Amino acid sequence: MAKYLLLKHYRGAPAPVNDVPMDQWTPEEISAHMQYMHDFAARLEKTGEFVDGQALAPEGTFVRYDGEGRPPVTDGPFAETKDLIAGWMVIDVDSYERAVELAGELSAAPGAGGKPIHEWLEVRPFLAAPPTITE
């Protein structure tokens, strides 16, 4: 088993095929989308592949250490050009192919007009712990 992070972006990913902001959908289309996402996570729980999923607010700040006795330096809110993560799902699957297959399904969530959004999701493998047996 290997863990993968599926990342959804507010900004920074290529534009999806069905690129309409959610507030321009109909309420029914929003409900259908929510239902799809909910069912997807529930199905992965059933197959034993779901680990965690969280959504992030679109606001954020860069912070760094500024030396002994000084408060941290902050830089933000994020500039409009910054890559902005909207949320993630962590899955634990048997292969990279399975991770890609699931990301593809998630990207097919319905959007405006009830058609798939074709949203670009980022698939990132976790760096695993070293195996117990190495030789």
Add this chain to the structure above:
Amino acid sequence: MNEALLRSLTPSVLAILVRRGADFAAAEDAVQDALVEAVRVWPADPPRDAKGWLVTVAWRRFLDATRAEAARRRREDLVDEEPAPGPVPSVDDTLQLYFLCAHPSLTPSSAVALTLRAVGGLTTRQIAQAYLVPEATMAQRISRAKRTVSGVRFDQPGDVATVLRVLYLVFNEGYSGDVDLAAEAIRLTRRLAAAIDHPEVAGLLALMLLHHARRASRTAPDGSLVPLAEQDRGRWDTGSIAEGVEILQAALARDRLGEFQAQAAIAALHADAPTAEETDWVQIVEWYDELTGLTDSPVVRLNRAVAVGEADGPRAGLAALSALDDSLPRHTAVAAYLHERDGDLATAARLYAEAARKAHDLAERDHLTRQAARLNTRRRR
């Protein structure tokens, strides 16, 4: 196996150990061990005297743990002999536990965790699940909290207001995992109300009951939020409402108004309206005025602007809103709502979308996005 009974005995068993001279942190650990043991043993072998059983087992656990410690010699005098069962702890003992667990030296998250464990009798695992953190994290939070209050004398009087704030936090967390924190908060507030005669304790209990009564109608089957005006009032729990109103009226009659009583009065006026249209908004505005005088909280002023919008029309609401800082949470959502009531759907839709971007929780964000979508869909038709 009656878990409710078991948990209701927790604070008094803990109080007995502390009265016998056990320090709070060690006594609390011992009581947790005894609860776990009870869950294991009672189903097959239920005790005749549940509380006596718990006291005996907890006290033995405490002695075992204390003997095992390096500082054993110092404590030998204390633990040499098991004392005769102490007097039944008075109501005051339970009250002191509430004060200790909500002690002002604790951070809010620590006070909440300690209250749920030491007063509520929940296990660390249950509390961790409810707050969606790893069990080891919650265990550390609780043990740090216990160290923080370990120097506090058990007989010092506490401040009821700090206890109420902690219980209010627990109630607002709602429920996740297998523990219903709202119901747990009501149970603990009910016990507190029985232990101390204080109108604000009654006010908080009434507020919780009145809000809890509406819970079933607050979310749609798909999990989305249903605003108050659209809730199916037939699904409100009338028993809970009646109890809340009765408790509130008795508290108000004592003429020592506080913020929880005022909030409960507003909740009672909502509960009292057979339909959303029949809500007595004029009286609600008056209660918000009282509340503003008591707390001067910007959040209260924001809610007052909504009530003014209902009582005197959306323009009056927008005027009240314009006096407030627009960086307040939900300010944009309130503005959107009032503009919609005023018939300016384009502005309302834009503000709902903006409010969704600023929302602090997922259900609220989804709700506001839907509101924007609803208005945009209507405008296109």
